[in-house]
Amino acid sequence: MEEKNQNRNQNLDVNPEQQTPHKRRVRYKGTHPRRFEEKYKELNPEKYADTIEHVIQKGGTPAGMHISIMVKEILDFLQIKPGQKGLDATLGYGGHTRAMLEQLHGEGHIYGLDVDPIESVKTKKRLEDLGFGEDIMTVRQMNFADIDQIAEEVGPFDFILADLGVSSMQIDNPERGFSYKFDGPLDLRLNPQAGISAAERLKEVDREELAGMLVENSDEPYAEEIARCITGAIRRGEKVDTTTKVRELIEQALSFIPEKERKEAVKKACARTFQALRIDVNSEFEVLYAFLDKLPHVLAPGGRVAILTFHSGEDRMVKKSFKQYQKAGLYSEIADDVIRPSAEECVRNSRARSTKLRWAVRAK
Numbered sequence: 548m549e550e551k552n553q554n555r556n557q558n559l560d561v562n563p564e565q566q567t568p569h570k571r572r573v574r575y576k577g578t579h580p581r582r583f584e585e586k587y588k589e590l591n592p593e594k595y596a597d598t599i600e601h602v603i604q605k606g607g608t609p610a611g612m613h614i615s616i617m618v619k620e621i622l623d624f625l626q627i628k629p630g631q632k633g634l635d636a637t638l639g640y641g642g643h644t645r646a647m648l649e650q651l652h653g654e655g656h657i658y659g660l661d662v663d664p665i666e667s668v669k670t671k672k673r674l675e676d677l678g679f680g681e682d683i684m685t686v687r688q689m690n691f692a693d694i695d696q697i698a699e700e701v702g703p704f705d706f707i708l709a710d711l712g713v714s715s716m717q718i719d720n721p722e723r724g725f726s727y728k729f730d731g732p733l734d735l736r737l738n739p740q741a742g743i744s745a746a747e748r749l750k751e752v753d754r755e756e757l758a759g760m761l762v763e764n765s766d767e768p769y770a771e772e773i774a775r776c777i778t779g780a781i782r783r784g785e786k787v788d789t790t791t792k793v794r795e796l797i798e799q800a801l802s803f804i805p806e807k808e809r810k811e812a813v814k815k816a817c818a819r820t821f822q823a824l825r826i827d828v829n830s831e832f833e834v835l836y837a838f839l840d841k842l843p844h845v846l847a848p849g850g851r852v853a854i855l856t857f858h859s860g861e862d863r864m865v866k867k868s869f870k871q872y873q874k875a876g877l878y879s880e881i882a883d884d885v886i887r888p889s890a891e892e893c894v895r896n897s898r899a900r901s902t903k904l905r906w907a908v909r910a911k
């Protein structure tokens with residue numbers, strides 16, 4: 548203590564002119580940032596370019612960003628020309644939209660749709676900052692199931708792209724509840740301002756219905772066990788309204804699996820269960836059906852459509868619809884088989900691994 552006081556006194560003896568101004572030490576926040584925004588500094592991409600580059604090099608997707616999949620294959624097929632009118636049915640981070648806008652060389656227009664009111668506003672701003680203003684791009688917050696409405700207003704379209712599912716920004720934001728990996732409210736809505744959350748939905752379904760949902764939407768092999776555990780907890784009055792709670796119930800449901808296999812089994816069951824809930828609360832199969840049904844009627848003669856899917860059920864629907872309308876003479880040509888991303892792209896972007904691309908050309 549004495550020594551400390553001495554040092555203080557010594558400091559006081561220093562000529563004030565030579566003294567460096569005293570800087571207040573920044574408060575130590577601890578090694579574990581508490582908030583998502585602090586944890587992922589890549590969330591501010593403009594500020595942390597090095598971090599972004601490093602994450603991408605390692606095959607990851609920086610938080611707050613989405614790496615667009617099969618861009619070259621899509622552009623090769625769409626054959627976009629200046630002056631054309633196109634539609635991106637799933638705007639997301641706007642990566643595909645941007646690549647398609649560049650093909651227009653300043654002439655033509657792209658309409659970008661997304662149900663998500665949170666991310667679509669940010670994407671509109673991001674694209675505007677890149678020089679794509681309202682003269683060439685229009686962003687609408689709407690469901691692609693209503694594609695006929697926008698086509699009536701501004702169509703038909705020379706090219707259409709749909710990149711189904713969720714974006715990395717949505718998955719990585721714990722407040723949206725899309726991932727069992729982060730603690731957050733069990734929401735899973737693409738548009739949190741409409742419909743009911745997954746937590747509310749779970750209160751409505753009984754064991755049998757939940758098991759059916761898990762099988763139908765995700766081929767969940769432990770559907771019965773998981774459904775029994777979740778509905779049992781709700782019946783006992785437990786709150787099942789967070790991502791963590793669902794993960795814990797899945798762990799409980801799979802406790803019969805030998806310990807050395809359990810961790811992996813729980814991880815996979817969690818991913819499938821969250822996917823099944825997401826498909827259900829967003830009526831993903833129903834809206835895709837409506838979209839596919841309206842598609843040939845909103846394409847201009849010779850117009851081209853490309854669809855990326857991430858789920859075998861979705862791919863089956865796309866394939867069936869394309870075949871059916873080809874038979875009816877509305878599509879002149881369709882992809883013979885699915886097109887997969889290159890091995891190199893899958894290494895670069897692990898989220899590309901399950902992607903399937905199909906395309907069709909509107910008859911003239």
Ligand SMILES: C[S@@+](CC[C@H](N)C(=O)[O-])C[C@H]1O[C@@H](n2cnc3c(N)ncnc32)[C@H](O)[C@@H]1O
Pocket residue numbers: 613614615616636637638639640641642643644660661662663666689690691692710711712713714715737834
């Ligand atoms: C995989 S992301 C698209 C990423 C985008 N292609 C890119 O390059 O950044 C899918 C997006 O589609 C949106 N979406 C999903 N279903 C939709 C629907 N029925 N109508 C409109 N948008 C939808 C999601 O909100 C999400 O932003």
